[in-house]
Amino acid sequence: MKSFWASFGGQVAAALLPVALVGIIGLLIWRRLFGAQTATDVVNNVIDSAATIPSGLTSLVGSAIRGESEATYITQAQQTQLAAEALARKQGRLGP
Secondary structure, three states, X not given: OHHHHHHHHHHHHHHHHHHHXXXXXXXXXXXXXXXXXXXXXXXXXXXXHHHHHHHHHHHHHHHHHOOOOHHHOOOHHHHHHHHHHHHHHHOOOOOO
């Protein structure tokens, strides 16, 4: 009887050890990738991100149709310079 429990305990331990190791390694990888977020938080974030894809694609297509691209935008410094020049022209301090 004693040998049965010893061999049974060894078999259970041998079966559970790989499962426990995979669980521990999986938890370490999860913490590295997602920090303290729960699985629910991660799933909700993925769903929220996926929900924005159609509107993002619509915006991208609309910009392409209108001929807009990153090259058509100006920086804040350029906008300030253009505004200063327009004001100077309006006040007559700068030629047309």
